[in-house]
Amino acid sequence: MYALVDCNNFYAACERLFRPDLKHRPIVVLSNNDGCVVARSYEAKALGIKMGVPIFKVREDIRRHNILVFSSNYTLYGDISARVMCTLEAMAPRVEVYSIDEAFLDVHGVSHCRDLVAFGGEVRQRVYQDTGITVCVGIAPSKTLAKLANYAAKKYPATKGVVDLSDPLRRRRLMHITPVDEVWGVGRRLAVRLRDMGINTALQLADYNKKALRRHFSVVLERTARELNGEDCLDFEQVAEPKQQIMCSRSFGERIHRIEPMREAVAKYVANAAAKLRAEHQRAQAISLFMRTSMFSDREPRYSNAATVKLMRPSDDTRVLMKHAQALVGKLWRDGFAYAKAGVLLGDFYPRYVWQPSLLDLLEVDPRADKLMATMDAINAKQRGAVFWARQNNGTQWRMKQEFLSPAYTTDWQQLPRVR
Template identity: 55%
Template sequence: MSQIFALVDCNNFYASCEKLFAPRLKNVPVLVLSNNDGCVVARSREAKALGIKMGVPVFKIKQVITKHKIQVFSSNYPLYADMSSRVIHTLEALVPRVEVYSIDEAFLDLSGLDKRFSLEDFGKQVKAKVDKDTGIQVCVGIAPTKTLAKLANHGAKQYPATGGVVDLTARIRQEKLMAITPVEEVWGVGRQLTKRLNAMGITTALDLAQTDPQQIRNQFSIVLERTVHELNGIACLELEEIPAKRKQIISSRSFGQVVTELDGMRQAIAQHATRAAENLRAEEQQAKVLTVFIQTNRFKTDQPSYSNSAIGQLPEPSNDSRVLARLAMQLLESIWRDGYRYNKGGVMLADFYDQNASQPSLFEDMTKKYRSKKLMAAVDQINESGLGTVTLASQGNCNCSGLIPMDTSMRDNRPSLV
């Protein structure tokens, strides 16, 4: 049985999530900014039409924002993680095998379905079902390899006449799309590779597909050689149902009761930092960057509104709950404002390193690091045994019963992982 993949990609995902909960923003340009509100990380369709580029510093486009009344939001990763899980849950109900590729993309295994259905019609059903269940618009690319499925999805986004679904199972359609697609749009071909390929006269995806794979391997790498095979319909990449190690870990909950005092928020943030650290250790990773975020209920229009986040960096990567909670407390102090009724807070870890392969610095105390590892292993063992619970003093009396999960489908009340 020949393999068939579909790539489902959410359209302008972060901006779409913000629009979903604010109907007034329909047809209004929306931007989502990085955690420190420095750069644009997501743009709605309307914002793209105004020529705003991804990654542009927001201070450079203040006049454009004012002129076109663009709505600007800080990143709300707990919301995006929750909506992502809802989209994936919908996809898993439609097909038996799903690979979560990123927060807004997933590969589906459609092998065998072409014998029973029109794949294009099935893609339209997937698109309609996700829209109905989650309110998120997606595009669907279908092809015999992952690389071609990515290309098909690019075509579905690029050309509105496709209706958001492109089926590239036929070779003639593959070649037509590749002929009009720049080589830099091929999955895995970055800026530097594009320059080298262009110098060889390879400017389109079709040019790359028609190049001798051995030549590509000799001049570039076995990875790019596989890309050439994939562009020719030879699958080299399998569906990976076991997720790769996370690039981010988010622990966030809506509070059962509003928090108005700093001590209460300290306890909640300490608990989130501890839970995130537990998941970090479970994946045998360490983090160097930590973000704390707090916010009031944006839908309570009769109350003062406030949301903020702060990012901190450790001198050395760590997965020690004490180290991460200590940094989280410092960041919380910097963004806390009295006089607000907070309904949500959380912690995000990023910039991960393998705990078994990280390079220590010249001045790092390895004895201290060894003791930290042994202590955290002992704490995890006790907490997992069911015989008792070890917590940080900063967690106070805060416990799971005082928090309401954003995503009630989360298993064993663990924090969302992205």
């Protein structure tokens, strides 16, 4: 039995935590580079602001309804998320942190001695008391059903934010009135194909012939259908699996026409990715770079290209990765385009202390590398961005837009909220 705990309007709720004056006001939070709307308060949803819409398309609504706009403040959201998870871990024996704003709890044991709805209510109350964040709780025998339960807990106010789908009949009633595209694992494309086959509701998917689903689609959708029938098919991952790749990419604040700012941006992305790599205690043997013009402009000539290099030996040394990335910039760069985005991808990982060198491997390792990187990481852990690569040049042209950024209330001494 699983409980899915999901924060309500998480980013918007975080922005409100230290701004009680924003209670009941419509709020939207933008993606990186202030591009699209990625989160909305209830009030903003009620005004018809859609998820994922580019900000320029709703500028008029924002002005007319006096909607408050925020840039993404991941420093804040990450810290609040950690506090929410901390409370959840105190309440359940096993917790899988699934994303920044949701977690699965293993409540197999709880169900023997407690009423699950009462337990869900207690989770809501404790999280609110500890963090000021409101959550909804969905309880069911499979993760996919727990997701569905959570959807119902959010959608139907009468549930008071907790839905228990232990009862198969109750499951069927809910699935009957739930469109198939609300099912976890059914995205836009699949939904279209399913509807073409006459599968419109979650219940129709659950009841469909499993062999046929596998034949027409894939084992993934078959699993989803089984999960809807209460079959527990997905792993519970209490400890996150090591990552298989690490990406750092950004759209630029402004288009880039010269190679030098591109080199600066790539330098920053490599430094970021390498720091993440070291935090995972991994080394990478492959590094890829991509760069491209905007996908949305019809007038400008388009260009998009990517390349990968394989290193002689896996590395987590920013200097080594940087050299390869900069060589790739030279390889991919073409004059005459308005570049909009670039990114660095690290892959082919080996655990830090497991590397079988070849007898013919004559490359010398820099004995100072580990210490140098560790020192940099330690300094940057205390003060973000305190030490950086000269190559980055703190460029302003490519730096992402963050016009509406709120303070890092909880993670920076300089930005603590003040009470007067």
